[in-house]
Amino acid sequence: MRSFYGHLKEFLRENVRDYAMFIALLVIMIVFAILSGGDFLLPVNISNLVDQTGYIAVLSIGETLIIVIRHIDLSVGFLSGFLGAIAAILMQFHHFSAFTAILIVLILGTLAGLLNGSLVAYLRIPAFVATLAGWLAYRGALLLATKGPGTIIITNKTFNAIGNDFIPDLPFLKNFMPGYHKLTLLIGIIGVVLIVYFSLKNRNEQARRGFDVLPWDMFLLKMVFISGLLLYLTFTLARYRGISWTFVIVLIVTAVYSFITNRTVLGRHIYAVGGNPEAAALSGIDVNKITLIVFASMGFLSGLSGVLFASRLQSATTTAGTLFELYAIAGAFIGGVSASGGVGKVVNSLIGAFVMSTLTNGMNLLGVDISLQYIILGLVLATAVIFDVATRSRGR
Secondary structure (H helix, E strand, C coil): CCCHHHHHHHHHHHCHHHHHHHHHHHHHHHHHHHHCCCHHHCHHHHHHHHHHHHHHHHHHHHHHHHHHCCCCCCCHHHHHHHHHHHHHHHHHCCCCCHHHHHHHHHHHHHHHHHHHHHHHHCCCCCHHHHHHHHHHHHHHHHHHHCCCCCEEECCCHHHHHHHHCECCCCHHHCCCCCCCCHHHHHHHHHHHHHHHHHHHHHHHHHHHCCCCCCCHHHHHHHHHHHHHHHHHHHHHHHCCCCCEHHHHHHHHHHHHHHHHHHHCHHHHHHHHHHHCHHHHHHCCCCHHHHHHHHHHHHHHHHHHHHHHHHHHHCEEECCCCCCHHHHHHHHHHHCCCCCCCCCCCHHHHHHHHHHHHHHHHHHHHHCCCHHHHHHHHHHHHHHHHHHHHHHHHHHC
16 A cells, blocks of 8 residues: 555656645745734735735636636736726716626626737737737826826725625624634535535546546545645634625635536536637637637626726726736646646635735735835736746646
């Protein structure tokens, strides 16, 4: 019988792409915790870190699918900022409700994505060029939208709650575990139980069908690691004000896109197109349709990102969206999406976005000069791409 260390070595070798960013995130957090004297791990900072990641995380998820089908979208940053400004204008100057303004913004974002997708799919314009044109156009549109006031202050409380408020607690348990947000604890514990249950169920089904499965020791190690990480995050957030509405939205987006990519025909077609577009077309997949859907999805998520950012700042500014696209693309690559297409997971890109936000948050906490921050972030991104190339080469 093989030893635990033998199983561990094989597990890490075969799953290095999937778990490298989890390990990297853990190491980065430990380093910042030590350097900051523990301030980095304070509940208020972790809560702020989660909320700061929200608008980049949804963009990273969208960029993941874009890169999977071998394209890139550079327009998402200023599209996000422009759509956030549109929401502010609708609410402040035309007295739209928060719900109506958000709905309009999401529709406009989807249409903008369809425009990009049409240019790429039917006019065969390289995605880099088509979306770079969008980057310039939406930058100008944002400046025009905010030209008068410069900054549009948003006073709609419902809209601002999305980026600044937290889910309510359970009033009938106010005397139980004082100092903790009980609903957050309940959600976290239920989440861990469901993850363990479905992971175990999936393992048993695969074993019954004759597929290779993780040895029990590696499966238990994986469950302990994931459960420990989630429970730590749960108890940390519960010690502050609980789960924010921003985090709820990010979790919903992650769950929906994970289901689509892992459990639907559309998801299989997306990865088939990314793996080999010519072979996918020959097998009957409408490559142009898949391209349109993925770019439309990216536009939708750009609108959602704009809402999250404007809501958090409670305003729309002329600089909204600056570098969003680069952080989103970096998050996707750090999360393991392959530059050659066909490889990438939504959950991993979420973790990649957290890596970027954690680096920025930790360096700000330590007072690192902004010029040095950009250099460090650039090195991290370069390392992620080198890692991708190295693991693919070894796989061959």
